[in-house]
Amino acid sequence: MTLTAVLVLIAILALAIPVAAGLGWLGLVLNALYSPLSMTVTAGEVTWSTTTSFILVAVPFYVLLGEILLRSGIAERMYNAVVQWVSWLPGGLMHSNIVACALFAAISGSSVATAVTIGTVALGEIRKHRYNERLFLGTIAAGGTLGILIPPSINMIVYGALTDTSIPKLYLAGFIPGIVLAGLFMLTVFVACLWRPAYGGTPVKTTMRDRIRTLPDLIPPLFIFIAVIGSIYAGLATATEAAALGIIASIVLAALQRRITVKMMNEVFEGTIRTTGLIMAIVIGAYFLNVIITTIGLPRQISTLVQTLELSPFWTLMLVVGFYVILGMFMETLSMMVATIPITTPIMIQAGYDPVWYGIIVVILMETGLLTPPVGMNLFVVQGIRERGQLKDVILGSLPFVVTLFVMLGLIIAFPQIALWLPGTMK
Amino acid sequence: MEKLLDRLIDFAAVVARVSAWIGGALLTLSAIVIGIDILLRNTVAITIGGANELSGYALAVATPWAMILAMLHRSHVRIDTVYTHLSSWWRAFLDLVGLAATISFFALVAWYAEGVLEQSIDSNTHSVSALAIPLAIPQALWFAGFVVFLVVAAILLLRAILAFAKGDLRRVHALVGARSTEEELEAEQQSLAALKDTARPAMKGSAT
Numbered sequence: 089m090t091l092t093a094v095l096v097l098i099a100i101l102a103l104a105i106p107v108a109a110g111l112g113w114l115g116l117v118l119n120a121l122y123s124p125l126s127m128t129v130t131a132g133e134v135t136w137s138t139t140t141s142f143i144l145v146a147v148p149f150y151v152l153l154g155e156i157l158l159r160s161g162i163a164e165r166m167y168n169a170v171v172q173w174v175s176w177l178p179g180g181l182m183h184s185n186i187v188a189c190a191l192f193a194a195i196s197g198s199s200v201a202t203a204v205t206i207g208t209v210a211l212g213e214i215r216k217h218r219y220n221e222r223l224f225l226g227t228i229a230a231g232g233t234l235g236i237l238i239p240p241s242i243n244m245i246v247y248g249a250l251t252d253t254s255i256p257k258l259y260l261a262g263f264i265p266g267i268v269l270a271g272l273f274m275l276t277v278f279v280a281c282l283w284r285p286a287y288g289g290t291p292v293k294t295t296m297r298d299r300i301r302t303l304p305d306l307i308p309p310l311f312i313f314i315a316v317i318g319s320i321y322a323g324l325a326t327a328t329e330a331a332a333l334g335i336i337a338s339i340v341l342a343a344l345q346r347r348i349t350v351k352m353m354n355e356v357f358e359g360t361i362r363t364t365g366l367i368m369a370i371v372i373g374a375y376f377l378n379v380i381i382t383t384i385g386l387p388r389q390i391s392t393l394v395q396t397l398e399l400s401p402f403w404t405l406m407l408v409v410g411f412y413v414i415l416g417m418f419m420e421t422l423s424m425m426v427a428t429i430p431i432t433t434p435i436m437i438q439a440g441y442d443p444v445w446y447g448i449i450v451v452i453l454m455e456t457g458l459l460t461p462p463v464g465m466n467l468f469v470v471q472g473i474r475e476r477g478q479l480k481d482v483i484l485g486s487l488p489f490v491v492t493l494f495v496m497l498g499l500i501i502a503f504p505q506i507a508l509w510l511p512g513t514m515k
Numbered sequence: 516m517e518k519l520l521d522r523l524i525d526f527a528a529v530v531a532r533v534s535a536w537i538g539g540a541l542l543t544l545s546a547i548v549i550g551i552d553i554l555l556r557n558t559v560a561i562t563i564g565g566a567n568e569l570s571g572y573a574l575a576v577a578t579p580w581a582m583i584l585a586m587l588h589r590s591h592v593r594i595d596t597v598y599t600h601l602s603s604w605w606r607a608f609l610d611l612v613g614l615a616a617t618i619s620f621f622a623l624v625a626w627y628a629e630g631v632l633e634q635s636i637d638s639n640t641h642s643v644s645a646l647a648i649p650l651a652i653p654q655a656l657w658f659a660g661f662v663v664f665l666v667v668a669a670i671l672l673l674r675a676i677l678a679f680a681k682g683d684l685r686r687v688h689a690l691v692g693a694r695s696t697e698e699e700l701e702a703e704q705q706s707l708a709a710l711k712d713t714a715r716p717a718m719k720g721s722a723t
Contacts, residue, residue: 104598104693105613106591112620132627136654139578140571148542148574324557328567332549339547357539358532358584364542364574365581366590372578372624418596463596472701 089122090390093381097427107423108366111373115380122384130379138375139368142328143255146245147371148364149331150197153240153312153338155356158205160342162308163192167209169302175292178285179277181217182227185210186277189231190270193238195312195334197245199421199458203232203466207473220287223280225474226485229466230273230492233455236421238266239317240334242367243451245327246425250374251433253443255327256320257511261444262451263317265507269452269496276492312337321514367422374426387434394435401439405501408432409453416457420465424457425450448500448507456493459486520674524587524690527667531584534660538577545570565646572653579660582621583667589694591617598693607679607687611672614691618668625661632658 096117100110119127138144157163170191171184189206196202207228214224236243239259248255281288316334319325325333342348381387394404411432415424429450436446458466461483471479500506548566555561585591593613598606634640635650642648671691678686 101594102597103612104593104595104609105616106593108591109613109617109620112624113616116620116623128623129627129630131624132629132631135624135628136575136631136657139575139657140653141574142567142571145545145567145570145574148577149546152539152542152546319553325553328570329549329553332546333553335543335546336550339543353539354536357543358535360542361535361538361577361581362584362588362590364538364577365583365585366592368574368578369582369585369591373620376624419594420592423592423594463594 089118089384089386090393092121093118093386101419101423106369107420107427108369108373111370111377111427115373115377118377118384118386119380123380125383127380127383131376134375134379135372138371141249142326143245143249144368144371146255146328146331147242147367148360149328149335150240150242150245151363151367152356152360153316153331153334154196154198154201155359156335156338156342157192157195157312158201158359159352159356160338160347161345162338162341163188163205164209165302165305166191166309167206169305171292172294172299172302175294177274177278178281179274179288180219180291181210181213181289182219182224182277183274185224185227186231186234186270186273189228190234190238190266191306191309193234193236193266195240195309195316195338196235197240197242199233199235199455200465200469202235203228203469204473206231207470211470211473217289217292219289220280220284221477222481222485223277223287223488224485225470225482226487226489227273227277229459229464229470229482229486230489231270232466232469233458233493234266234270234273237262237269237448237451237455239263239320240327240331241451243421243425243454244447246371246422247429247447247450248327250378250426250429251443251447253447254511256514257444258447259317259320259327260511260514261448261507264510265448265452265496265500268499268506269493272492272496273489276488280488308341311341323514370423370426374430377427378430381430387431390431391435391438395438401441404435404439405441405449408436409449409497412450412453413456413460416453417460418463419457420463421454421457425454442504442508444511445500445504445507449497452493452497452500456490456497459490459493517674517677520670520677523670524667524674527583527670528587530663531580531587531667534580535584538573538580541573542570542577545573565644568642568644568646568648572648576653576656576660579657579664583660583664586617586664586668586671589692593693595693595695599695603684603688606692607675607684610687610691610693611675611679614668614672614675618665618672621661621668622665625658625665628654628658628661 096114100114167188170188174183174187175181177183189202192202192205210228214221239262244258245255248258312334315337316330319333320330437443458464467482471482549570552563552566632654635654640650642650675687675690
């Protein structure tokens with residue numbers, strides 16, 4: 089049964105069948121082969137209860153928030169302010185890229201959106217300051233991946249919804265690892281520039297006056313961050329409600345900047361609906377598949393299979409990590425998550441791991457997947473914005489940061505409290 | 516025949532854009548109501564009530580209509596690791612297979628969605644909340660979305676099959692092919708650039 093499921097899934101994906109329909113069809117095949125009672129009749133009820141779920145309303149809400157922010161000009165001004173403050177470090181603007189990505193990640197739930205937004209603003213600067221181009225590209229691709237680790241995070245919503253894990257807890261659990269990871273990324277740049285000082289380019293000249301002058305440009309993202317994450321931490325709002333607060337805050341800010349036009353809202357609505365359509369289609373397929381695999385007992389079978397290997401919890405974890413690292417090279421992250429989370433999470437919980445902690449491990453593995461070729465969305469995104477040279481430059485430039493991600497993974501495995509301390513302080 | 520289908524596809528694009536506008540507006544509106552609800556709840560302890568439930572219906576109704584827009588934009592996620600290495604004939608062939616798989620799976624969903632709607636009508640089901648919404652109303656819009664999705668998908672499939680039969684592989688790709696990341700970004704950047712022209716200048720003084 090397990091082997092059939094894996095083979096059918098590989099075949100469907102290799103044929104480039106749209107993931108939503110592919111997951112649905114995998115469900116239909118497994119249902120026909122193994123289910124004592126046909127479960128297809130549940131397709132209507134499951135789809136209704138899934139698409140009306142208030143938890144999943146968070147998905148279009150965070151997409152909407154991101155769309156408004158993307159078109160409000162907040163990111164540009166924020167980037168320019170960050171440059172004033174951190175570009176004196178060896179590596180200059182490359183640190184600004186990472187810090188700006190981390191700040192934008194704190195108001196956006198998507199890694200691709202983070203890389204696109206910061207990349208569009210930053211890429212013009214490479215030649216101006218003679219940076220090592222590859223490393224510069226790497227900072228944007230890698231910095232962008234912080235989008236799903238630093239809350240809010242669309243991937244965490246999907247993880248929470250699929251595994252019944254508290255999304256507010258996941259958000260808080262991602263916060264400190266996100267800051268630590270951003271710090272490690274900066275350390276990576278720092279070390280590279282110590283090793284090869286020429287990588288660091290020419291420094292950016294700033295004055296204290298310029299720094300103070302740009303300070304107000306950091307207020308809008310801070311304001312949205314407090315509205316979204318502050319309200320969750322204070323226990324005032326759920327993840328979905330917090331997104332609603334974030335939307336109001338971003339509309340107010342965009343209105344103050346006089347960015348709200350009919351045309352702009354049109355673009356925002358279209359972008360939101362398009363992304364919502366593709367995510368929800370996959371969610372429908374995934375939930376249908378979930379009903380089938382639960383009915384036929386597939387997760388239990390795989391769990392038992394793993395148990396017969398008699399691995400210690402640590403080696404079970406290593407097995408899962410290895411699985412995601414390899415899969416992450418070939419699969420887009422959201423599809424990978426919905427297809428595998430319902431299987432791997434029970435295994436990890438049975439091995440004694442905390443589901444919130446495991447959620448953070450999964451998100452960091454997804455970040456790795458975004459950077460590893462041949463299929464790494466953030467690599468494609470950065471190359472796409474750059475519009476010249478070869479993809480190879482982005483891949484090589486991101487490689488040091490993939491190593492950094494593994495270091496981060498090791499830190500969280502060795503010290504789970506990095507992730508679990510903050511959610512533990514919440515009532 | 517082709518001309519008729521092309522015209523229908525253009526019409527579907529208009530429908531998708533209009534429904535995107537309505538769907539986006541509904542979601543934004545529900546976000547605003549929920550936000551105000553939280554503010555009131557935590558300041559003067561008044562609750563509007565029902566906003567969460569309504570936002571759920573907004574998402575359910577918007578979902579199939581949003582899938583139409585995603586389909587016309589060729590945005591539905593496909594794993595193209597193998598796909599990109601194939602000849603254009605095979606790619607076009609897989610485009611057709613993928614669309615057929617999409618239609619068949621969502622036809623099943625729509626079939627049973629109709630069952631859900633019918634049951635709500637027959638037993639006159641109302642939601643259990645204070646609002647007591649007759650579920651048939653959101654469910655009818657939700658089911659209609661799936662029907663329109665299937666109709667648009669069928670038109671696209673038919674048009675793509677005709678193009679495929681004539682050997683017009685480019686046309687197949689333009690209709691139903693997997694969008695490459697470059698195409699995706701180009702569209703995104705164009706829309707951003709278009710906005711910039713209308714908005715006031717973003718920032719005096721540059722990064723340096």
